[in-house]
Amino acid sequence: MSLELVTVKNFRNLADLSFSPVDGVNIIYGENGSGKTSLLEAIYYLSHGKSFRTIKYKTIIQHHQDTFVIHAKKRIDQLLLPVGISKNQAGDTELKIQGKVSRKIAELAELIPVQLITPESYALFFGGPKERRKFLDFGLFHVEHHFFSLWLSFNKLLKQRNALLKQKPHNYHEQIKYWDKEFVRLSLEINTLRKTYLERFRSVFFDKIAANLTLIVNLEIKYNSGWKDEAELSELLIQSFTRDVKQGFTSFGPHKADLTFSVNDSLVENYFSRGQLKLLIYALKVTQNYIIEAETQKQSILLIDDLSSELSIDTRKDVGQLLAQCNSQIFITAIESESISAVLEPMKRKLEMFHVKHGKLITS
Numbered sequence: 001m002s003l004e005l006v007t008v009k010n011f012r013n014l015a016d017l018s019f020s021p022v023d024g025v026n027i028i029y030g031e032n033g034s035g036k037t038s039l040l041e042a043i044y045y046l047s048h049g050k051s052f053r054t055i056k057y058k059t060i061i062q063h064h065q066d067t068f069v070i071h072a073k074k075r076i077d078q079l080l081l082p083v084g085i086s087k088n089q090a091g092d093t094e095l096k097i098q099g100k101v102s103r104k105i106a107e108l109a110e111l112i113p114v115q116l117i118t119p120e121s122y123a124l125f126f127g128g129p130k131e132r133r134k135f136l137d138f139g140l141f142h143v144e145h146h147f148f149s150l151w152l153s154f155n156k157l158l159k160q161r162n163a164l165l166k167q168k169p170h171n172y173h174e175q176i177k178y179w180d181k182e183f184v185r186l187s188l189e190i191n192t193l194r195k196t197y198l199e200r201f202r203s204v205f206f207d208k209i210a211a212n213l214t215l216i217v218n219l220e221i222k223y224n225s226g227w228k229d230e231a232e233l234s235e236l237l238i239q240s241f242t243r244d245v246k247q248g249f250t251s252f253g254p255h256k257a258d259l260t261f262s263v264n265d266s267l268v269e270n271y272f273s274r275g276q277l278k279l280l281i282y283a284l285k286v287t288q289n290y291i292i293e294a295e296t297q298k299q300s301i302l303l304i305d306d307l308s309s310e311l312s313i314d315t316r317k318d319v320g321q322l323l324a325q326c327n328s329q330i331f332i333t334a335i336e337s338e339s340i341s342a343v344l345e346p347m348k349r350k351l352e353m354f355h356v357k358h359g360k361l362i363t364s
């Protein structure tokens with residue numbers, strides 16, 4: 001179920017790199033600027049159709065080249081499924097799954113669940129609610145088939161509602177009332193799926209993945225929708241109507257929900273040290289992958305950029321214990337491979353080291 005062969009062409013400083021990762025832990029090490037993060041970025045791009053570093057695709061295409069290509073073979077039972085994505089300077093994207101052109105990145109995303117941990121992952125706590133909704137919905141996207149189409153329908157409706165608001169209607173008229181019935185119905189469905197998923201998430205997180213972490217004593221994970229039921233959301237839409245018209249957007253609904261992580265009534269970002277926050281990020285992402293793997297039989301991928309930064313040896317061991325609990329194919333970057341030996345100790349997985357230098361793999 002893992003990625004077995006990855007080829008990256010004209011992607012940042014990776015002119016033409018091919019490697020065969022193992023179904024276990026893949027360490028990508030090398031000097032600053034050698035191309036380690038670019039390699040993770042390429043794997044991420046293959047699943048998400050976008051970079052985690054920039055929205056400007058032209059900065060990704062190698063200088064003086066027209067098109068980048070990322071290609072991989074994904075094992076599904078006995079089958080080796082070729083998947084690929086390319087993008088050129090004109091902005092044309094081509095996705096291919098088993099030789100057939102696909103128009104939907106969601107198809108690739110569904111096939112290859114890729115999660116990422118970087119030094120910027122603190123955004124889960126310090127960033128806005130959007131980051132936390134994205135985290136929750138990533139899990140739902142993979143385990144709840146119905147969720148994606150529901151989310152697309154909701155977003156279409158939200159756009160229509162906002163367009164209506166921008167026409168500055170004078171009162172809460174029939175047409176809006178009509179749209180709002182559907183808006184409330186979809187909101188309710190999304191909320192129910194999120195809450196059910198979060199219940200499952202909490203039980204896996206507290207009872208299994210993070211059960212031995214002293215860090216999580218008194219940790220609370222809460223979903224705040226901003227309303228409790230159909231009647232309350234309907235009422236809030238009416239009450240906030242004048243304000244919504246002024247703003248030109250809808251202020252209540254699942255697009256405004258948030259997750260909070262707190263300890264003793266303090267948000268973790270105001271309470272935990274950076275090392276503790278990082279450990280919590282690992283625990284949350286491993287939980288997510290564990291659930292995806294348990295419920296879909298798909299193997300997920302965990303990309304970890306610069307693992308050793310800000311983590312003491314003991315915390316690295318804790319990270320190793322956490323990582324040992326999921327079956328994900330793992331890619332870890334480090335400047336020196338020795339810096340992560342404490343992480344690797346508790347993991348009884350196949351291990352392979354890849355040394356990157358000036359955008360190329362060095363066989364040592």
Ligand SMILES: Nc1ncnc2c1ncn2[C@@H]1O[C@H](COP(=O)(O)OP(=O)(O)OP(=O)(O)O)[C@@H](O)[C@H]1O
Pocket residue numbers: 011012013014030031032033034035036037038039058059060061062063335
């Ligand atoms: N479009 C591009 N074309 C060619 N080279 C690029 C392009 N974009 C970035 N680079 C170069 O790619 C190199 C690899 O960067 P990358 O971030 O992958 O390095 P890294 O090994 O992760 O380094 P660090 O350990 O410092 O994080 C950098 O030297 C960067 O200048």
